[in-house]
Amino acid sequence: MKKVYTLATAICLFGLSSCDDGKLTYNDIDFSTVTTVNRCSDQGDGAKVFYKLKETDAFILIADMDNFMRDESISVVDVEIDGTNTSLAYRKYNGRVENTSICTFPSPSVPTVVEEIQASPGATLRTQRMVSIRNNDLTELIGDHSVGLTYQYNFTILNVNFQDGETSIKYDRMPFGTNNYRSNTLAFKFLNNDNTLKTINACQTQWITLSDKEAMILQLAASDFPTEEGEKVIPLSDTRPLVYRQYARAGINFTEVCENEGDIPGNTPANNNRLVENWSATVGEIVINTRWTRPAGDEEPKLRHEITLKNVVFMKALYDNLTFHKTILPFGTFVQE
Incomplete structure (x- = not known):
């Protein structure tokens, strides 16, 4: 009963x-x-x-x-x-x-x-x-970019x-x-253990980078990527936002994040991987640094794109005035075939 x-x-x-x-x-x-x-x-x-x-x-x-x-x-x-x-x-x-x-x-x-x-x-x-925010806003790509959140009544x-x-x-x-009823940390650990950029993957017109239970998502078309070596800066906007998501459990994959805007479905409703944090940014810059690879032997060189984010202002979904600023963040890299 x-x-x-x-x-x-x-x-x-x-x-x-x-x-x-x-x-x-x-x-x-x-x-x-x-x-x-x-x-x-x-x-x-x-x-x-x-x-x-x-x-x-x-x-x-x-x-x-x-x-x-x-x-x-x-x-x-x-x-x-x-x-x-x-x-x-x-x-x-x-x-x-x-x-x-x-x-x-x-x-x-x-x-x-x-x-x-x-x-x-x-x-x-x-x-x-x-919500009380403790933001580690660094000026260098390598370091602790975490954001501490304390939810209060x-x-x-x-x-x-x-x-x-x-x-x-x-x-x-x-x-x-x-009353502090919940605390959470947004780790922003989007570098490998050797401090190199993580490899990102495409999902339709989105590019996704993953780390543990975190994901960041960018809207980038094929025409946005340079065709020669150099740097290209693209502003974030309402039509080109950056999205940050954090889930309750680790083990997320690209397809799950791409196909589900909210919770990731599990085998049963009780087993869903719940979306616990949802932030987006429409202010900031996408910085794409492009260079040719230097392959050994007879392989053809390819374009490697390394993406970082600068001067980004994140806003929490459903909140109008809850924001934090990031001077620089890693996003990821990929080699264009």
Whole structure:
């Protein structure tokens, strides 16, 4: 039988119920010095439990954020704190509170809850999805071109009221904090182990370079390649974009990337190689350096094209303002037959 988890289930599992019926003795709930929001786990009921700790105090938010924020094209979502599906609670313990007191079932016997007050139904939980970027932007082709991404939920509580008997604490706007819910690295390792350019392959009018679970794709026609030695610069544009993709698993091949704009189908729907990052660039330059090969013996020389990318501005799909700049990147090489 399928299990359905409700707020009441989470409250039970993680001990989010008051152990004391006493009146709230504070007229202010101040966690402003604690900006980082923790999460009990990445999966299951614990994924719905977000909290902040300060000495003997805890501030606990229960919200199914992975469901509320599942549409990545939406950056801000408002959800009602109704006390049933989404809740907010302040707690005070009789000793210093640790993570285990919030996330362990059964919770430790000490410290114990001496006071608790729930936010009254009707407040609004506003969540903004943010992405922090750490970009290694090099000026040399060889080196670490990686980009670190930290995905974050930034929580703000609007028009919230904590009522306990005759005690009422109201806030028009209460910043709750930021939770780092996922991290990822775009490696951009498109050089061989000896720092030479990888061999690229054609797929229709696309040229694809692969590395581990990453792919970059360029639109280049046969007429774009020089017929003599020299350098040719082609600007990226809306009709000639550069695409970067990263998949959940390694082992991708040229045909899979060429034929599938999204996930790569597996033997079963559950076995799909999921597309986890999709970025594109319409600003930047494709630089093609062409030279003749120097074959031994009686072989005819051929044109070798080496492609690099310069001054590229990547933008994440579904995001209008999430970008990073790369001064130079390797793309690949091939010998024209």
